[in-house]
Amino acid sequence: MNLPFYDEVDVKASILMPEAIHAMRNAFLALSNGSAIVPNRINLPMEDQNALHLSMPAYINGGAYNTIKLVNVHFDNPQKGLPLINGVILVMNAKKGNPLALVEGKSVTALRTGAGTGLATDLLARRNSKRAIIFGTGAQAKTQIDAIRCVRNLTSIIVIGRSEEKAIKFCNLFDSIVQPGEMSDLKRADIICTATTSKTPLFDFEDIKAGVHINAIGAHQADTRELGTSLIQKSKVYIDQLSSSQIEAGDLIIPINEGKYNWNNIEGELGELIDKKIAGRTSENEITIFNSIGNAVQDLVIASMVFEKNQT
Amino acid sequence: MNLPFYDEVDVKASILMPEAIHAMRNAFLALSNGSAIVPNRINLPMEDQNALHLSMPAYINGGAYNTIKLVNVHFDNPQKGLPLINGVILVMNAKKGNPLALVEGKSVTALRTGAGTGLATDLLARRNSKRAIIFGTGAQAKTQIDAIRCVRNLTSIIVIGRSEEKAIKFCNLFDSIVQPGEMSDLKRADIICTATTSKTPLFDFEDIKAGVHINAIGAHQADTRELGTSLIQKSKVYIDQLSSSQIEAGDLIIPINEGKYNWNNIEGELGELIDKKIAGRTSENEITIFNSIGNAVQDLVIASMVFEKNQT
Numbered sequence: 001m002n003l004p005f006y007d008e009v010d011v012k013a014s015i016l017m018p019e020a021i022h023a024m025r026n027a028f029l030a031l032s033n034g035s036a037i038v039p040n041r042i043n044l045p046m047e048d049q050n051a052l053h054l055s056m057p058a059y060i061n062g063g064a065y066n067t068i069k070l071v072n073v074h075f076d077n078p079q080k081g082l083p084l085i086n087g088v089i090l091v092m093n094a095k096k097g098n099p100l101a102l103v104e105g106k107s108v109t110a111l112r113t114g115a116g117t118g119l120a121t122d123l124l125a126r127r128n129s130k131r132a133i134i135f136g137t138g139a140q141a142k143t144q145i146d147a148i149r150c151v152r153n154l155t156s157i158i159v160i161g162r163s164e165e166k167a168i169k170f171c172n173l174f175d176s177i178v179q180p181g182e183m184s185d186l187k188r189a190d191i192i193c194t195a196t197t198s199k200t201p202l203f204d205f206e207d208i209k210a211g212v213h214i215n216a217i218g219a220h221q222a223d224t225r226e227l228g229t230s231l232i233q234k235s236k237v238y239i240d241q242l243s244s245s246q247i248e249a250g251d252l253i254i255p256i257n258e259g260k261y262n263w264n265n266i267e268g269e270l271g272e273l274i275d276k277k278i279a280g281r282t283s284e285n286e287i288t289i290f291n292s293i294g295n296a297v298q299d300l301v302i303a304s305m306v307f308e309k310n311q312t
Numbered sequence: 313m314n315l316p317f318y319d320e321v322d323v324k325a326s327i328l329m330p331e332a333i334h335a336m337r338n339a340f341l342a343l344s345n346g347s348a349i350v351p352n353r354i355n356l357p358m359e360d361q362n363a364l365h366l367s368m369p370a371y372i373n374g375g376a377y378n379t380i381k382l383v384n385v386h387f388d389n390p391q392k393g394l395p396l397i398n399g400v401i402l403v404m405n406a407k408k409g410n411p412l413a414l415v416e417g418k419s420v421t422a423l424r425t426g427a428g429t430g431l432a433t434d435l436l437a438r439r440n441s442k443r444a445i446i447f448g449t450g451a452q453a454k455t456q457i458d459a460i461r462c463v464r465n466l467t468s469i470i471v472i473g474r475s476e477e478k479a480i481k482f483c484n485l486f487d488s489i490v491q492p493g494e495m496s497d498l499k500r501a502d503i504i505c506t507a508t509t510s511k512t513p514l515f516d517f518e519d520i521k522a523g524v525h526i527n528a529i530g531a532h533q534a535d536t537r538e539l540g541t542s543l544i545q546k547s548k549v550y551i552d553q554l555s556s557s558q559i560e561a562g563d564l565i566i567p568i569n570e571g572k573y574n575w576n577n578i579e580g581e582l583g584e585l586i587d588k589k590i591a592g593r594t595s596e597n598e599i600t601i602f603n604s605i606g607n608a609v610q611d612l613v614i615a616s617m618v619f620e621k622n623q624t
Contacts, residue, residue: 004314039354048373053378053380057367070404088402095386096386097389097398098384102414
């Protein structure tokens with residue numbers, strides 16, 4: 001007996017971005033209304049390998065599947081020409097308990113992170129948003145672009161990477177709307193996505209224009225961030241889940257620890273916005289931020305869809 | 313791409329009990345000397361399914377593999393004719409991070425639990441032990457018998473089940489040395505294994521003879537036990553790992569909570585005994601107990617062996 005293994009090609013062939021964005025509604029709703037069961041992840045250090053293993057199970061009450069994403073991060077891998085991250089998701093039958101399939105993890109992570117941004121952008125960005133800027137040139141940056149293009153008619157997408165060379169190479173994956181750019185382009189952006197491993201702010205309030213929507217998805221440790229303190233202070237901030245943001249969302253934790261921000265200052269969770277329990281954008285001049293650290297329930301929803309799409 | 317899946321038949325064909333017993337030396341040594349990395353397991357409740365999911369990762373410093381055992385327990389399954397427990401173990405390359413194989417979980421659990429008993433019995437039971445009694449007629453009871461036969465020349469193995477019918481059926485899996493019996497047989501036993509789901513003591517000090525060795529492997533919740541308080545008080549008790557026993561070993565936690573026993577009263581961990589840091593049996597009349605709740609490092613060692621044996 002072999003379990004089916006759905007690899008990156010299968011994931012991409014199974015789910016288009018608009019479907020993934022739509023599926024995120026249920027994921028974030030479940031997270032906010034308490035029907036999602038997402039324990040704190042296990043972090044198993046493998047110090048002698050300069051690596052760590054993460055285990056992230058999830059279930060939504062009433063659902064047909066439970067899943068666990070299993071990730072190994074090997075920090076020395078890139079210098080050996082090996083991938084930094086290896087991940088798989090095991091899909092199980094929640095009603096009977098038996099394992100059903102493995103799904104490649106990184107492609108699901110990229111798809112669901114993009115889809116979360118797509119949903120948040122659809123809910124929060126100005127309708128007439130035309131220009132976007134993306135920070136980052138990795139797998140996450142790719143799906144950020146795919147996602148925001150699904151929900152707004154963009155005429156320009158500027159990419160800023162750590163080197164111009166990387167940005168040019170990355171832009172060649174797309175059509176001519178996507179072009180490398182510079183920090184000075186920030187002032188014209190209607191939508192900004194940050195998908196980097198930066199530990200310090202990429203920009204702050206004075207660098208951007210009024211009315212922009214920002215998706216900050218790169219930082220997910222208490223001591224790293226992509227956004228400056230005054231930007232956080234002057235924006236409407238939406239998150240994926242309060243309990244996990246309080247542990248991992250450096251973009252918010254750092255200003256809070258500095259006494260310059262407070263958890264009471266955030267608007268709330270994306271699921272509360274979907275559920276109309278909190279307000280979204282109420283003027284053309286507000287800055288809105290979706291600060292996402294990512295959640296295993298998003299993996300659950302996407303991996304389950306990959307499995308279902310491949311049953312005939 | 314498919315990962316290889318080694319099922320129950322593969323597990324049994326790959327590793328014989330004597331090899332498994334030998335492998336447990338490294339597992340228990342690693343547990344006691346600190347080279348095993350075994351975080352607390354995740355327990356994800358799926359209350360609407362009357363089920364739970366358990367995630368149990370493990371790694372030994374310097375090892376070639378890291379593993380995680382993923383178990384679903386569906387309490388309504390047996391009445392539907394489905395297995396109570398479904399489990400798989402994912403074997404990963406600890407040096408590079410990539411997933412390598414899946415191994416069926418229940419067969420590994422049964423093999424490693426038996427092997428732990430085999431090792432403890434070899435270290436603690438009297439050399440001339442001839443008669444054994446087994447409580448239980450399930451998969452765990454089966455490997456308890458296989459294991460103790462590997463380390464002592466037994467002339468009689470008595471099985472006690474919840475019904476005589478179950479015991480007879482179970483004994484038919486073995487040769488004529490294994491026979492159903494009664495509680496009165498306890499007084500003649502040199503080795504006793506308890507592998508039941510009993511919540512209350514199966515027997516106590518007055519029911520057994522001097523010099524017996526007991527393997528108690530059935531209870532692994534703080535409020536369930538197989539052994540009576542006075543038996544615990546009057547025996548030399550060895551455990552798998554102090555930190556996990558303090559959470560899950562009802563055989564010890566219940567007497568301790570009653571004020572009748574103390575963690576200082578135990579002899580120590582099996583790994584400390586292997587490492588000669590603590591003494592084992594020092595007289596023919598002592599009662600020795602191996603109280604095991606099971607540990608993910610045992611799964612790591614056995615699942616890794618299954619993977620290695622199947623590489624050619």
